[in-house]
Amino acid sequence: MSPNLSALAYLVAAICFVMSLRGLSSPATARRGNIYGIVGMVIAVLTTIANPQVVGYDLILAGLLIGGAIGTVIALRIQMTAMPQLVAAFHSLVGMAAVMVAAAALYAPESYGIGTTENIKIASLIEMTIGLIIGAITFSGSIVAFAKLQGLVGGSPVIFWGQHWLNLLLGLLIVAGASYFCVSQSKEVFWIVTALAFLIGIMIIIPIGGADMPVVISMLNSYSGWAAAGIGFTLENTALIVTGALVGSAGAILSYIMCRAMNRSFVSVILGGYGADHSDNETIDSDKTVKPGSAADAAFIMKSAESVIIVPGYGLAVAQAQHAVREMADLLTESGVRVRYAVHPVAGRMPGHMNVLLAEANVPYDDVFELDQINSDFSTTDVAFVIGANDVTNPAAKRNPQSPIAGMPILDVENSRTVLFVKRSLSAGYAGIDNELFYQDSTMMLFGDAKQMTEDIVKSL
């Protein structure tokens, strides 16, 4: 295939990728979007294989088969609750692939038309180094994120004295090493820079607490895009440059949305330490009384309601109560109650996670609403049924400027006529703060396991 024809084919692939993201604007067009993505990828791969330099089909076929089989099996087996870990693991692979491609370009620059060994064009060296560093950070950072999400290491932030100075020093060493590499083209320096970038990737993620993981995953998503774009510049490949830009901006936007949903600045997330030790926070005041209720009470209240809004949180998924909740909602709908779901942006462990978990439990997507869409409806709702969520409903975010979650947008469940709050005990939420909602007159606490309680309500309905 002539270079011009290849370039046009890569352009088509890039357009397919834009269309694949465009398809995600609604669930109705999303699957077609995904097909666009697959078509774009097939075009890009075939175009590259048609390159006259590419003749070693044995290894290529082996790699595609091995990788394809592993990827497909993982994708079909993975639990939806484990999606954040899976995405983190996948990001690490993109990062590692970027590192490997940069190294391959260094060892065989002729294949990429960027010069000869020890005599690579300076522009290509700079592009390659940028792709390498971002790729290495993506790799090691994603591995740490994966380990935290999978529970292989503790989710609490790792903080030590002089951490930021050490990171600064590492950053400066990387810049110095990268500059020296671009001048000397030394392979040893290349690998030293790679090792330093791996190290800083670990250092960046360890101080970030479990509560901020949605931001971390989005950020690493963005990094994987920028790494791909960096390599795209080295390879002078437009499909790679365009895709890298698309993915980079997607991750950046998601990071922004997640930060906004927690009212945290991106910088404070990156500096880390959140969700560490809240033992000095307000302890639960024993003077305040709560109104406990039974499953039968809850069933009675909801059945006689006109409308119910279910507020699910990650605790719902942990208790595996999604299906029981959907069953409850179905029974209520049959008896003429209007049932809707209100999802906070950080209800799950990654952007949009709760929506996937509800979809898996066969909840129709047009019953699920975002915070902005539904928040004003709580005041005209009879029952808010909060299950597995806590901090995202805490009115302290609005009323107490001293609260760690002050300013975080919350679901205004306190405005509904009755709040049913399913919870194991009165313990504090993820952010380690008490919820005044528990002590409100209109709140009935349903103490128990989310799944067990919901199943009991279903029986009573």
Place this chain on the structure above:
Amino acid sequence: MATEMIDPFIFRLTIFVLAIFVGYYVVWSVTPALHTPLMSATNAISSVIIVGALIAAGPDTMSLSRVLGFIALTLAAINIFGGFAVTQRMLRMYKPKR
């Protein structure tokens, strides 16, 4: 001016910057309900880095760069197949009201 050629890098930079703008507007139009599939899909398409791996694995003589290319190719393939398959699996779960 007319005799001076524009560096091809500038062309690529132009493409890159315009693509960031396209990405910005397209991603804001993604419904929040599909943010998880968005991540798995972007993850799959960023594996188009496989084109670099294919070139490295391309020659028929063995070399270090070919081995590196092979590993990168396998990793990217895991991502491509895994990413698209899991996205499709998730998207199939989203159903409208019956």
